[in-house]
Amino acid sequence: MLLEQVYRAGVVGCGGAGFPTHVKLDCKAEYMIINGAECEPLLNTDKYLMRHFAKEIVSAAELCGKQVGAAHIVIAIKDYYHAEREALLSAVQELGSRIQVFSLSNYYPAGDEQMIVYEVTGRVVPPGGIPIHVGAVVSNIATMLAVYEAAEDRPLTHKYLTIGGEVPEPMLLHVPVGTPLKACMEAAGLRAEFNRQYVIGGPMMGRYVSGEELGHEVVTKTTSGILVLPESAVFASPGLQQMINRARSVCIQCHYCTDLCPRHLLGHPLEPHKIMRKMATAGSGVDDDMLKDRDIQNAAICCECGVCERFACPMGLAPRSINAALKRKLAAAGIRYRSDGVSTEPLPFRNYRMIPAPSLTARVGLAEYMSAHPDKCLELNPPQVEILLKQHVGAPAQPLVQAGDRVSEGRLIAAPPEGALGAVIHSSVDGIVASVTKDRIVIDSEGGLL
Ligand code: SF4
Ligand code: SF4
Known part of the structure; x- marks a missing residue:
C-alpha cells in the first residue's frame, strides 16, 4: 500500500x-x-x-x-x-x-x-x-x-529551499517544482546582481553555475538550496587536461588527500594520491590502458565529497574533479566497479582524522556566513513553471498532456515508460500548458506572481 x-x-x-x-x-x-x-x-x-x-x-x-x-x-x-x-x-x-x-x-x-x-x-x-x-x-x-x-494521497509538487550565503537575508522558500531559480533569487532580494557565482546545493558537492547559467535553471524534486558565494569561496575546477598538467607539475605525493579521504578511512581501497601519480604520467589524455588500472578504477568509489581538493591538498590540486572525470570515462567505457561484496574495517586512526565542520567552513572561506540560522520561509507563486521530465534516476517521464490543456495542481502530467525505472510527475500549479518539449512541460500559472 x-x-x-x-x-x-x-x-x-x-x-x-x-x-x-x-x-x-x-x-x-x-x-x-x-x-x-x-x-x-x-x-x-x-x-x-x-x-x-x-x-x-x-x-x-x-x-x-x-x-x-x-x-x-x-x-x-x-x-x-x-x-x-x-x-x-x-x-x-x-x-x-x-x-x-x-x-x-x-x-x-x-x-x-x-x-x-x-x-x-x-x-x-x-x-x-x-x-x-x-x-x-x-x-x-x-x-x-x-x-x-x-x-495522505498528496503528490510531490513543492519544495522547501535554502537561500543562503552572500544574500541580503538568508531564508527558506517554499516553491512549486519548476520555479525558475532566478525567480527564487529575486524573491530573496537579489534583483540586479546576477553577475555572481551561485551553487545549486551545498558548496562542497553542489553544482556551480554563473548568473547567466542560473537563468536557465529551475527547481526540481532534488533541489535543496541555492547559495550565493563570495569570490573567496569559489573553487574553479579546470578542464581534465589542465588538471593532469598541474598534477604532473606540482603533486608532491604528500599523501594528504588519501590520509583524509573519508572513504579511505572507512577501509575502502580508494587512494587519490595514487590516482594523481598515475594521472601525472597520462601524457595527452586518459587512454583505454589507463582505465584498466585498478587504482584508476577505484575512482568509481569516490563520493566526491571534496575533502581532498577543498581541504587536504596543500598544492591546490583537484583529486575530486579528476575522480569525477574518470568516473565519467569509466562509465562511457562500460567499466563497472568490481565489488567483491566484502565489508572492510575502518582504519584505526579514523576518528582522529575526521574533519571538524568548523575547520572545513573556515578553510573554504564560509565561516562568516555560518552564524545565520534562518527560520523565515516565504511562499512563492511564480507566473510560469518549467517542469523537467527527468528529475530522477531512471528513464525520463513521458508527457501525458499537450499545449493548451488546463491542469490543476497535483494532476498527473508525465509518467515513465511502462516497466522502466522512474517516477511520475505532477503539475505543481493550476494553469494552462504553454508548451511540451522533449525535456520539459511549461505551464502558465493562474494567479501566479512574483
Ligand atoms: S594532497 Fe595534493 S600534492 Fe599531496 S598527494 Fe594529494 S594531490 Fe598530490
Ligand atoms: S572527493 Fe573522493 S577521493 Fe576526495 S576525499 Fe572525497 S571520497 Fe576521497
Whole structure:
C-alpha cells in the first residue's frame, strides 16, 4: 500500500540524485535510517523541516520502517542540532513512536550515506556497494515529508529551499517544482546582481553555475538550496587536461588527500594520491590502458565529497574533479566497479582524522556566513513553471498532456515508460500548458506572481 502511494505521488530521494523512493523501500532491512545530518555548510532546509514538521517526519519514518520490516528506526542528526532534537523527541513522545534520535559528531561529511550507516550500525558498506548490503536503508528528511504527504494521497509538487550565503537575508522558500531559480533569487532580494557565482546545493558537492547559467535553471524534486558565494569561496575546477598538467607539475605525493579521504578511512581501497601519480604520467589524455588500472578504477568509489581538493591538498590540486572525470570515462567505457561484496574495517586512526565542520567552513572561506540560522520561509507563486521530465534516476517521464490543456495542481502530467525505472510527475500549479518539449512541460500559472 505505502509503495503504491509513494509511486503515485512521484516521490524520489530529495537529498541526492533522485532515486525513486518506491523502489528503494521495496526491500527488507534491519535498519531504517533517516539522514538529518545536512552536513553541507550553509544549507538549512532539513533543519527547518525538522523544527516545523517533526510529527510528519516521525510518522513517515515509522511508515517506512514498517514497510522494510526494520528492527531499528533511527533519525540521525548532528549533536549540536538542539532545537531539532527537541522537536523530534517531543514528536516521538506524542506519537508513542519507537524511533531513536541518534547524535552524530560535527564532522564533514557526516551526512555521506556510507558514513551515516557506519556511525549508526557499526557496519561498513562494502566498496562499490549500497547500504542494503549491510541491512540498512537510508533516506533523507525532505523525502520523509514527501512520504508523509504521499500517505495522505498528496503528490510531490513543492519544495522547501535554502537561500543562503552572500544574500541580503538568508531564508527558506517554499516553491512549486519548476520555479525558475532566478525567480527564487529575486524573491530573496537579489534583483540586479546576477553577475555572481551561485551553487545549486551545498558548496562542497553542489553544482556551480554563473548568473547567466542560473537563468536557465529551475527547481526540481532534488533541489535543496541555492547559495550565493563570495569570490573567496569559489573553487574553479579546470578542464581534465589542465588538471593532469598541474598534477604532473606540482603533486608532491604528500599523501594528504588519501590520509583524509573519508572513504579511505572507512577501509575502502580508494587512494587519490595514487590516482594523481598515475594521472601525472597520462601524457595527452586518459587512454583505454589507463582505465584498466585498478587504482584508476577505484575512482568509481569516490563520493566526491571534496575533502581532498577543498581541504587536504596543500598544492591546490583537484583529486575530486579528476575522480569525477574518470568516473565519467569509466562509465562511457562500460567499466563497472568490481565489488567483491566484502565489508572492510575502518582504519584505526579514523576518528582522529575526521574533519571538524568548523575547520572545513573556515578553510573554504564560509565561516562568516555560518552564524545565520534562518527560520523565515516565504511562499512563492511564480507566473510560469518549467517542469523537467527527468528529475530522477531512471528513464525520463513521458508527457501525458499537450499545449493548451488546463491542469490543476497535483494532476498527473508525465509518467515513465511502462516497466522502466522512474517516477511520475505532477503539475505543481493550476494553469494552462504553454508548451511540451522533449525535456520539459511549461505551464502558465493562474494567479501566479512574483
Ligand atoms: S594532497 Fe595534493 S600534492 Fe599531496 S598527494 Fe594529494 S594531490 Fe598530490
Ligand atoms: S572527493 Fe576526495 S576525499 Fe572525497 S571520497 Fe573522493 S577521493 Fe576521497
